[in-house]
Amino acid sequence: MIFDLLGVPPQALLGQLLLGLINGSFYALLSLGLALIFGMLNIINFAHGALYMMGAFVSWMLLTYLGIPFWPSLILAPLIVALFGMALERTMLSKLYHLDHLYGLLLTFGLALIIEGAFRTMYGVSGRVYPIPEILRGGTNLGFMFLPNYRAFVVVVALFVCLGVWFFIERTRIGSYLRAGTENPELLQAFGINVPRMITLTYGLGVGLAALTGVLAAPIYQVHPLMGFHMIIVVFAVVVIGGLGSMLGAIVTGLLLGVVEGFTRVFYPEASATVVFIIMAIVLLLRPQGLFGKR
Amino acid sequence: MERNHLILAVVAVVALLIAPHLLYSVFLMKVLCFALFACAFNLLLGYGGLLSFGHAAYFGSASYVTAHTMKVWGFTPELGIIAGMLAAALLGLVFGWLAIRRAGIYFAMVTLAFAQMVYFYALQAPFTGGEDGIQAVPRGELFGFIDLRDDISLYYFVLALFLIGFFVLYRTVYSPFGQVLKAIRENEPRAISLGYRTNHFKLATFVLSATFSGMAGAATVLVFQLASLTYVEWQMSGEVVLMTLLGGMGTVLGPVVGAALVVTLQTYLAPFGAWVTIILGVIFVICVLLFRRGIVGEALARFAFLKNDKAQLQRSDVAEATVTKEAAHDPVKPL
Secondary structure, three states, X not given: OHHHHHOOOHHHHHHHHHHHHHHHHHHHHHHHHHHHHHHHHOOOOOOHHHHHHHHHHHHHHHHHHHOOOHHHHHHHHHXXXXXXXXXXXXXXXXXXXXXXXXXXXXXXXXXXXXXXXXHHHHHOOOOEOOOOOHHHOOEEEOOOOEEEHHHHHHHHHHHHHHHHHHHHHHHOHHHHHHHHHHHXXXXXXXXXXXXXXXXXXXXXXXXXXXXXXXXXXXXXXXXOOOHHHHHHHHHHHHHHHHOOOOHHHHHHHHHHHHHHHHHHHHHOHHHOOOHHHHHHHHHHHHOOOOOOOOO | OHHHHHHHHHXXXXXXXXXXHOOOHHHHHHHHHHHHXXXXXXXXXXXXXXXXXOOHHHHHHHHHHHHHHHHXXXXXXHHHHXXXXXXXXXXXXHHHHHHOOXXXXXXXXXXXXXXXXXXXXXHHOHHHOOOOOEOOOOOOEEOOOEEOOOHHHHHXXXXXXXXXXXXXXXXXXXOHHHHHHHHHHHOHHXXXXXXXXHHHHHHHHXXXXXXXXXXXXXXXXXXXXXXXXXXXXXXXXXXXXXXXXXXXXXXXXXXXXXXXXXXXXXXXXXXXXXXXXXXXXXXXXXXXXXXXXXXXXXXXXXXXXXXXXXXXXXXXXXXXXXXXXXXXXXXXXXX
């Protein structure tokens, strides 16, 4: 058996691999949203992590205060957070498009502090548990490993959503407007498309993806006001590695790095938190524009 | 201009010399340390046009090295500080060498990621004491005979450090090196075509900025006798950005004003916990949306308007334009 050669029990290896795949699909969803927003708004959304956290919190609040279960909140929570994001875009971000990208980064950093601070004043720093929905509890025995149902479900949904968004952008008519807007917004406006509204909706879509990731993450990790911040830094590294140029690039890089992180956790646990950053350093050395970036 | 600066400098130094007899000296030392940190950061952002979102790495790693060498190896304060600065410089050299390969927002993301790496290292490494940090660091005796346990003598030592750092950074900005740096910020391809190796200039600036951030971190250890994870966390990187932005980036005094305001705010709001974060965030948003020149930049602009002084006007324009230029070779097309 190959596992005997590696000296690691198969259950541990496959378990970490699955966790890596889950993290990877979260990275994929988040960096996809970042890439979308960056393409249209030319802004790096520092608040992405905070909005991911908000997605998790909103679904927890829906359950706790209104008794709305997981399934409706899988749609509702991202919608609420997306509306919130679009309000932010209309009132603040839209004032910065004529300035350098860095101001967008600084503004969204400030927004991230406000959002995270607000949840911390309301809920403190202790984590909250979100129960796994009834149908997805337990697991399936595959013979060589025990597969928790919810985790399998998360990976499938995340991949499905990623591919759906990719298809929407690359293969549909509205998607083609979006790509045109990324290339040349003035020309697109001249063709009678309402570009400002499209920018708002794109921001909403990116934010909605972040919130959806948060809802999916809630039953796996604890719902915690600071859960977004570490996530966003890793996702930034993922984005530097992959480059913001391509949707598919963002998805593939995200998944790949999650798996690499999972493997590292088995073979050299001390480095599992930093392996993504080390890969980023290597990529900067060998291919500074990123794996999928264009020079 | 030079004469105005000189008068201002003399007044400021006299005020700083008297200050500890009027105000709480530990608070003043904290302000001085953070003012130095923000000045070092401003060299990179305000004059180099490079936004680093991970300057806590240099501040924090210097504080750990200073604390460790003084507590465990028995270094005197001046040697401890030099060791801390060397560590920060070395780290700045490695990270800067990698990070300057990208410009604009990518540069910010890369520096943030490296700083997070340092944070995880500090969390796990045996000598940093993990969550506890390195506590009860002895202040020691400066040069072997000046006892720094007395807050007032420590204050004058920290003040001396601040003035040295401030002077070096000020001289750098107004030197030929500083002029080339501004040229690179305004138009990098043109600076290259004039024969400047812009990457060497950027790296030198990065290392200089990291070194003096390290000096600030090392001095903070002497003041609080502690090196902890707070100093390497991302919040610290964010705070120094805010201090510079609030005071006015690309102005000499802006970071000092910004640091004084932010530290005062944190001191008075400390009992309100997470509200501090919210208020800092609100200030961030207001600065970016309403006054991008910062307090000092805004004041200079008013002053220039009244006096119709061309030199002043240009300088405040620079403050506004600080980060509006980005390297043209960024792979993404502008909107």
